[in-house]
Amino acid sequence: MVEITSPHFKENAVEALSDENLQKAMRHLRGNFTAKRAAAAAALPEFEALRDNARDIKNHVLTHLDLYLEAYEERVTAQGGKVHWAADAQEARNIVLDICRKADAKTVTKGKSMISEEIDLNAFLERNGITPVETDLGEYIIQLRGEHPSHIIAPAVHLNIDQVREDFRRAHSHLPPDRAMKEPESLLREARGILRKKFLSADVGITGANFLVAETGTSVIVTNEGNGDLTQILPKVHVVIASIEKIVPTLEDMSQIVRVLARSATGQEMSVYTTLSTGPRRKEDPDGPEEFHVVLLDNGRSSMIGTEFQDMLRCIRCGACMNHCPVYQAVGGHAYGWVYSGPMGAVLTPTLIGVDKAGHLPNASTFCGRCEEVCPMHIPLPKMMRSWREREFERHLSPVSYRSNLKLWAWFAKRPALYRPLAGLAMRSLSLMGGRRGRFSALPMAGSWTKDRDLPAPQGGTFISQWRNKRGRT
């Protein structure tokens, strides 16, 4: 299993803030994604209307999810594919293993999939004698390092080029030691060459899905590198692993959401490859997989329907909320201690692994509201983090000192007019009100956080005031 370190978010965060390599790498994230997203959104006059419609489509799907899933399954089957249902991670892993065994698979190539991370598929396949090969460049790098992604669309964002170079030197020891490795181009080229052979020799290809289209039984991946495509067209078996909420009714509905996805994620108008796959290769097709399987994973999602966390099921994993989150920008994704990070992780993790295991993740927020502002699906992330925080409090999972401070914090948080200027100008007096200063440092807006956050970018002020200043510019 992936070791869950979410309960140690605070310790992880403190460590992250003093990790020089990480801080160096995270500098590339700040500003990069945010500026590009802002430009892409501004360039499309219908962007806001599309967001509203994207939200409405997913809301409609969620209240008809059973019927759309049945329709999707019917269409996949009619075109020669097979749908497998997995109530939890263990079932999903076993289904994939079973498919691999039947195909007598030794090597499995993989397109980028967060569901694969969620069910910890790679370690499981390895334990069963099957070699999984991650083929997205970022995923490949972190697989070499034995790490997990720190960002849902930029898995290696926590690394700098020197680290990647060292990893390639170590892992590709059969290549001449004096080869060109200075520029990122030469490293990409090297990975391309090595992975090309893997693509061509793999027995099974596993991809995720950004969408499952009920109308046609189609699964859709959205990528830039082309690795997902090589993963799914070359081996004789293609397995899609996807969670149940990925359903959209029609190609038109998919197009609505596609229009906000890339713009929110990377600031592209359209990702390079949007690939629609339906069933196995047809009789007359000269290429493509002979078998097509879809593993539909629930893993707790069906129970979110009808709760205050239902809105989270609209998430399209664009990463905008994390790119714009001051906490994520400061500490990176690994501090969150499990698969999903940033604001979406802070909300999703407790629903998937339990609030007892997710610990204080929902506290990993300054409640600046930026995540909700940029979320293409209008997911009320801060509100849901607050809900978790309240639940956690009610369930008395917090240590006593923590709870009393939380109560005070909640009082301020509900009064933003008071809280914001106070947090900005009178951190000291706030902590006086909280009692001993040391105790207050466990709180998200407390001095130690602000102090460390300001190290790499010492403009001073709180996250919120910094954001307010920045917002004028971006």
Add this chain to the structure above:
Amino acid sequence: MSEARDIILGRICASLSENGKAGGDEARHEEVEKRLRGHPQGVVPHPADAKQAVVDRFIDKAQAAGATVEKAKQGDVAKAVSAFLRDHNLPQQLRVGADERLEQITWQSRGAPELLSGPSDGNDLSGLSHAFAGAGETGTLVLTSGPDNPTTINFLPENHIVVVDAQDIEFDYEAIWTRLRHKAGAGKMPRTVNLITGPSRSADIEQTLIMGAHGPVRLHIIVVTG
């Protein structure tokens, strides 16, 4: 039917009915049926302009996405393909499917590229495909799988040349879905439909954008104008 299937669908229904949302089973069915059959359009960015404006927009957007684009008359496609290969010091050799429109290209008798037919096995430097359509909205090519245009040609060769008829360039994706339904039949799809916007790329090392990742390093589009 599998146990997990019943559990998952059961849980969804239970969650929905607890909140009074699953009521009126027939009405829910009908609504889903209606949407799947009617596939209503949502917000479509612009009304389609005159065809010429759409083609120009397609060219601008494809170039902005890193593709190279040229217009050519039907009779000049052969010349354009050969020139592209020559300009990039590539051997005059192409992997190509059985698309009739590509077979009709009349190659010059001297120095015509050698055509290798069928899917790519990864040893081809250049491939030639014919697109099903183009979307002017974002400069996106739409290619469909089959013997005419094997999907491997879209991804394995480092250089991908794609021919698209100007008359097949629509403004929005929705117009293309309509055509696709017409071709494949309602509720059906070719095995693979590729929407391609520029050559492959990665920004996974320090967020530096590098062109040419696992797919083609170069994407060259020839818009046939008649």
